[in-house]
Amino acid sequence: MKKMFGVLASLSLAACGGPEIETVSFKDGLPSQEMAKLEVPTESTQRIHQGLAHVEQTLRGDVSRTWLVTGGTVLSVNGVTLWTLGSLNFVAGFEPTSDDGTTAVWGPHTNEWEGTTWKLTAVRTAPNAFRYTLEAKARGAADSEYAAVITGSHTVAVDENGKAIKGYGEGRFDIDYDKAARLPHQDSKKGRVSFHYNRPNPTAAVTVDVDLAEFVNDASVPDTAAYRYSQVPGGEGSFEFAVDSNIHWFDPTRIALERWSIKSRWTATGAGRADVRATGGDLASPVTMNECWDTNFRSTFMDGNVASQLRWGSESTDCAIIGASYSTR
Incomplete structure (x- = not known):
């Protein structure tokens, strides 16, 4: 049935005069x-780390604390991304053990320093599209102990002539922490992280969505978070994230979780603003905070709806972006 649909699709493209899509190699089909x-x-990762250590001291003219939190969160998300896709590309760096044109298998390969054996399987679903699974087990364990730690799909972008655009495409991947926790030298947390990314071509906006639900230690309720990122190459961008957290951690009588979110937007110069909001939990009404920064990431404007909050600057003259925009996550 799949072959029949493939033949019909090919005939349809030929009849319409559409370009034939270039067949992409398995290695180039992984993100x-x-x-x-x-x-x-x-300016630098070091500056973010240094600033986060003193974020509570922010005043007008200091490095924006909401920008520091935004940058720190981006670094954290990138850490997970680099580990995940780095693992895929490490295994795919070897020659495939088998490749019949439809399915390719790499491994098994063993990382001696981790005591883990990895195996990667990729299945072609179209000339430029693939599904893949990265399985792992403890070194020396039976093959029945393989666990699918990372699963995903990836479609390589093509141009108007059907030629692959190297380094661009769209896809998603999931990390299963329940299964990763069974491997040597891994964290004991459980849960799942899902990534969806779209990088169509060198000039189009890039989007990355991340959803997380993980159990840390013996927690009965998962930590949940949602991250949404968009960036025009060389231009404006935005990053928003939301987490469930108890903002009254200092008060043992108020233990409910509030939904805390921040949406940061910036211009091509780097100047921008962040709008923060906390809702639900033990809050009778939403709490908001708004901050703007200049091209050096120095705080130029601060406002909010809490009476005791420090305020400075004028939105009309000290903000590169006018008007609050809160995350809907």
Whole structure:
């Protein structure tokens, strides 16, 4: 049945005069680390880490604390991305053990320093589209102990002539922490992280969506978070994320979780703003905070709806982006 549909699709393209899509190799059909990496304007990673250590001291003219939180969160998400796609590309760096044109298998390969054996299987679903599974087991364990740690799909972008655009495409991948926790030298957390990325071509906006639900230690309720990223190459961008967290951690009588979110937007120069909101939990009404920064990421404007909050600047003159926009996550 699948072959019949494939023949019909080919005949349809030929009849319409559409281009024949180039057949992409298995190795080029896996997403690179850059495919789902988040890029935000900043001077250095070191500066973000240093700033986060003193974020509570932010005043007008200091490095924006909401920008520091945004940059720190981006670094955290990128860490997961680099580990995941790095693992895929490490295994795919070897020659495939088998490749019949439809299915390719790499491995098994053993990382001696981790005590883990990996195996990667990729299945072609179209000339430029693939499904893949990265399985792992403890070194020396039976093959029945293989666990699908990472599963995903990837479609390589093509141009108007049907030729592959190297380094661009769309796809998703999931990390199963329940299965990863069974491997040597891995964290004990459980749950799942799902990534969806779209990098169509060198000039189009890049989008990356991440949804997380993980159990840490013996927690009965998962930590949940949602991240949404969009960036026009060399232009404006946005990053928003939302987590469930108790903002009254200092008060043992108020233990409910609030939904805490931040949406940061920036211009091509790097100047921008962040709008923060907390809702639900033990809050009688939403709490908001708004901050703008200049091209050096220095705080130029601060406002909010809490009476005791520090305020400075004027939105009309000190903000590159006018008007609050809160995350809907």
